[in-house]
Amino acid sequence: MKTCLDCIPCIFKQMLRAGRIVGLDDDKIKCLLDETADLIPALKMTSTPPEVGRIIYGRLRQLTGNDDPYREIKTQSTRQALKLYPYLKETVASSPDPLLSAIRVAIAGNVIDFGVYDKIDLESSLERVLEQPFAVCDYETFVARLKRAERVIYIGDNAGETVFDRVLIEEIDKPTTYVVREQPVINDAVYDDAVHAGLDKVADIISSGTTAPGTVLDTCSDHFLEMLGEAEFIIAKGQGNYEALSAAPYPIFFMLMAKCPVIAEHMGVKQDDIVLKTIN
Amino acid sequence: MKTCLDCIPCIFKQMLRAGRIVGLDDDKIKCLLDETADLIPALKMTSTPPEVGRIIYGRLRQLTGNDDPYREIKTQSTRQALKLYPYLKETVASSPDPLLSAIRVAIAGNVIDFGVYDKIDLESSLERVLEQPFAVCDYETFVARLKRAERVIYIGDNAGETVFDRVLIEEIDKPTTYVVREQPVINDAVYDDAVHAGLDKVADIISSGTTAPGTVLDTCSDHFLEMLGEAEFIIAKGQGNYEALSAAPYPIFFMLMAKCPVIAEHMGVKQDDIVLKTIN
Numbered sequence: 001m002k003t004c005l006d007c008i009p010c011i012f013k014q015m016l017r018a019g020r021i022v023g024l025d026d027d028k029i030k031c032l033l034d035e036t037a038d039l040i041p042a043l044k045m046t047s048t049p050p051e052v053g054r055i056i057y058g059r060l061r062q063l064t065g066n067d068d069p070y071r072e073i074k075t076q077s078t079r080q081a082l083k084l085y086p087y088l089k090e091t092v093a094s095s096p097d098p099l100l101s102a103i104r105v106a107i108a109g110n111v112i113d114f115g116v117y118d119k120i121d122l123e124s125s126l127e128r129v130l131e132q133p134f135a136v137c138d139y140e141t142f143v144a145r146l147k148r149a150e151r152v153i154y155i156g157d158n159a160g161e162t163v164f165d166r167v168l169i170e171e172i173d174k175p176t177t178y179v180v181r182e183q184p185v186i187n188d189a190v191y192d193d194a195v196h197a198g199l200d201k202v203a204d205i206i207s208s209g210t211t212a213p214g215t216v217l218d219t220c221s222d223h224f225l226e227m228l229g230e231a232e233f234i235i236a237k238g239q240g241n242y243e244a245l246s247a248a249p250y251p252i253f254f255m256l257m258a259k260c261p262v263i264a265e266h267m268g269v270k271q272d273d274i275v276l277k278t279i280n
Numbered sequence: 281m282k283t284c285l286d287c288i289p290c291i292f293k294q295m296l297r298a299g300r301i302v303g304l305d306d307d308k309i310k311c312l313l314d315e316t317a318d319l320i321p322a323l324k325m326t327s328t329p330p331e332v333g334r335i336i337y338g339r340l341r342q343l344t345g346n347d348d349p350y351r352e353i354k355t356q357s358t359r360q361a362l363k364l365y366p367y368l369k370e371t372v373a374s375s376p377d378p379l380l381s382a383i384r385v386a387i388a389g390n391v392i393d394f395g396v397y398d399k400i401d402l403e404s405s406l407e408r409v410l411e412q413p414f415a416v417c418d419y420e421t422f423v424a425r426l427k428r429a430e431r432v433i434y435i436g437d438n439a440g441e442t443v444f445d446r447v448l449i450e451e452i453d454k455p456t457t458y459v460v461r462e463q464p465v466i467n468d469a470v471y472d473d474a475v476h477a478g479l480d481k482v483a484d485i486i487s488s489g490t491t492a493p494g495t496v497l498d499t500c501s502d503h504f505l506e507m508l509g510e511a512e513f514i515i516a517k518g519q520g521n522y523e524a525l526s527a528a529p530y531p532i533f534f535m536l537m538a539k540c541p542v543i544a545e546h547m548g549v550k551q552d553d554i555v556l557k558t559i560n
Contacts, residue, residue, distance in 0.1 A: 006296065009293040009296060010289075012288050012289035013289040016289060030285065037318070041314040041317060045310065
């Protein structure tokens with residue numbers, strides 16, 4: 001998915017939000033917006049949004065002098081999600097279709113996105129998503145392909161959402177590789193965040209190699225690219241992974257909440273719709 | 281009112297909207313956004329938003345090669361408003377307090393703002409504002425001061441809204457000077473737009489001298505500044521005039537719909553509230 005003109009105001013909105021979330025003062029935020037402005041003329045509209053995100057959130061790290069400015073937010077999100085874990089497990093166990101219920105749970109966790117929101121009401125979002133109809137639901141294909149697959153590659157998104165992913169991985173109950181970002185970017189999960197969510201108990205955790213807030217293939221490790229090339233069954237969570245992988249030649253199931261209007265339009269759904277969609 | 285950090289993403293959003301409204305192709309809109317980005321590092325956060333607007337909408341005129349790219353939109357807005365004119369007059373005449381009703385009508389016209397909206401539903405907005413409670417309503421002071429005033433200075437805002445202003449001017453029924461912008465900027469009313477609305481029949485029409493989308497005093501003519509200095513009773517319509525004049529030493533009544541969250545916060549009201557507020 002390419003960056004579009006509507007992404008440009010949104011880039012500034014994200015940098016303003018990011019500056020405030022990580023506690024920069026107004027002068028430093030103005031510097032951050034000035035530096036963002038410097039990047040606009042060179043911005044290639046053929047890049048995917050996470051490629052752009054990789055650059056601008058890299059500048060945020062430089063300006064804060066902090067390699068992981070969302071660390072505290074990520075820890076809090078994971079802690080909050082872990083408190084919900086027994087309830088999530090109970091919800092899935094008592095559902096007439098536990099696998100579909102676990103997919104809903106995993107999508108509900110996708111609300112923990114500090115690239116999009118300032119504040120997150122996790123519990124009310126969870127209630128909504130557990131009831132909300134899917135706008136796209138390739139569930140039959142999901143079930144059929146999952147049956148044949150020996151291993152699941154599960155590309156994660158945000159810290160805290162990781163706990164919701166764990167519920168789905170446990171429900172799927174197959175050998176799973178859980179994929180995280182190489183370096184902290186926004187509140188995306190890195191290795192430690194996945195471990196805090198207990199994912200090391202249910203999956204192998206590897207890094208894709210990217211420092212972008214999405215699986216930008218050009219920036220991924222050879223090891224991960226080989227794994228993708230051989231994969232039978234891939235789950236990719238969230239908007240950043242969809243933006244980066246929507247044209248990739250792999251058997252991917254995207255699971256997300258379409259929080260951004262541009263992504264919603266690209267998927268042919270409405271903003272805030274929930275989606276389980278396969279390509280290839 | 282000063283430009284704040286939240287104005288920066290909004291400037292890009294406005295330029296994107298403006299480029300689309302005036303029919304630029306995507307490459308030209310990207311140029312417009314690039315040029316807007318060039319201005320950001322030099323942007324003084326002590327400027328008022330209309331001072332910034334004067335510069336960026338000036339660039340839009342250059343890029344379109346059109347001195348009045350909103351001309352057709354303004355003509356349509358005025359035509360649509362003139363169709364509503366008999367209904368507006370009837371609404372005011374049949375009200376228990378015709379003057380207050382005419383103020384509501386004038387504020388309802390403030391929805392015709394192509395700096396904020398892509399599309400405008402004039403009739404439903406009118407119905408809403410005619411019923412909506414005021415968030416601030418300095419009506420008693422308005423009535424008392426109006427009684428003593430010999431002349432009203434009425435600083436207009438957008439084309440089409442001019443027709444709604446005419447209804448209030450007719451209800452006030454005092455000698456009135458209606459003030460327009462010197463040059464076209466967004467869909468703000470200039471001399472011809474005021475005449476199309478029939479304001480020449482009920483007021484003297486003068487230009488403030490500014491080319492900004494708001495009454496930026498530094499850019500106004502000496503003649504207009506003298507008039508302001510001597511005025512007993514001033515009405516200033518819309519957000520741009522509030523942003524430019526909120527700290528001015530004149531007896532102004534602001535009438536507007538608080539469409540922008542930053543202005544709403546500055547006025548101590550909620551977004552979309554309606555306001556009749558005096559200063560000094």
